[in-house]
Amino acid sequence: MRIVEFALACMFVCTSAVAASLPVMPDNDVDVAAGWNAYRANDAERALAHYRKAADRNNRVAQFNLAIMLLAGEGTKADPAAGVEWLGKSAERGFARAQFALALLYEKGEHVVRSQESATAWFRRAAEQNHREAQIGLATQYFLGRGAPRDFKEAAVWYERAAEQGDEASAYIVASLYEKGDGVQQDFPRAWYWYSRAATGGEPAAIMKAREMREKLPR
Numbered sequence: 001m002r003i004v005e006f007a008l009a010c011m012f013v014c015t016s017a018v019a020a021s022l023p024v025m026p027d028n029d030v031d032v033a034a035g036w037n038a039y040r041a042n043d044a045e046r047a048l049a050h051y052r053k054a055a056d057r058n059n060r061v062a063q064f065n066l067a068i069m070l071l072a073g074e075g076t077k078a079d080p081a082a083g084v085e086w087l088g089k090s091a092e093r094g095f096a097r098a099q100f101a102l103a104l105l106y107e108k109g110e111h112v113v114r115s116q117e118s119a120t121a122w123f124r125r126a127a128e129q130n131h132r133e134a135q136i137g138l139a140t141q142y143f144l145g146r147g148a149p150r151d152f153k154e155a156a157v158w159y160e161r162a163a164e165q166g167d168e169a170s171a172y173i174v175a176s177l178y179e180k181g182d183g184v185q186q187d188f189p190r191a192w193y194w195y196s197r198a199a200t201g202g203e204p205a206a207i208m209k210a211r212e213m214r215e216k217l218p219r
Contacts, residue, residue, distance in 0.1 A: 024068055025097065027061035029054050035065065044075030055086060063090035064098045071111065080111040091122065099126035100134045107137070107147075116147025127158060135162040136170055143173070152183025163194060172198035172206050179213065188216045 024047075026036045035050030048069050054062030063086045069075055070083035084105065090098035103122035106115045120141045126134030139158035142151045156177045163171035175194030178187045192213035198206035 024065040025061050027059065029059050029062065032059060032062045032065070035062070044069065048075035058093065060090045060093040060095040060098065063087070063093070064095055064101070067098070068101075084111050091125070094129075096126040096129040096131040096134065099129075100131050100137070103134065103137055116141065118147075120147035127161075130161075130165075132162050132165040132167060135159075135165075136167060139170065152177060154183075156183040163197060168198045168201045168203065168206070171195075172203070172209075175209065175213075188213055192217060
């Protein structure tokens with residue numbers, strides 16, 4: 001289990017990095033496009049003005065971009081309360097990146113009252129739109145019983161979906177679940193498959209486990 005815990009720790013580091021550097025996004029809306037060009041030209045004030053115009057028209061990408069800039073204090077003094085409000089509007093309009101970002105804020109208790117239940121709910125909404133990092137976040141909530149009942153079956157579902165999108169840490173964890181039969185029917189061929197996928201990045205533990213599972217396969 002220590003190796004699985006190590007993989008989970010790696011996920012938390014990656015999640016924190018995402019939370020600290022969420023990027024603004026392009027869009028074909030005329031003001032979002034103008035804001036994107038201004039942002040890339042390092043004119044944050046002009047970008048912010050364009051994003052605000054589009055956000056007022058309920059463009060969800062603009063609402064997300066505006067939120068990220070307000071949270072970071074780009075082009076203006078940081079305004080976390082307004083940033084969270086715009087992020088919520090974008091998330092409610094179904095923008096998966098905003099849903100994931102909001103989940104992270106609730107998970108960490110940054111600019112909002114910490115709520116693992118709210119984090120789980122927002123991770124789920126983004127995960128159902130195939131947002132890989134949200135799938136990892138949702139799986140981890142179930143794996144740890146954080147903001148949801150501990151449920152290895154649900155954790156396995158979402159780790160496997162993230163693994164199918166190329167996340168090697170998720171591949172390792174779902175391989176471990178198949179090996180032990182935790183939340184899934186014990187399945188050595190599936191365990192070998194996912195350990196092998198996890199090993200593609202050169203992780204020694206995954207390589208070792210893939211070889212170990214290979215020896216357990218029918219001859």
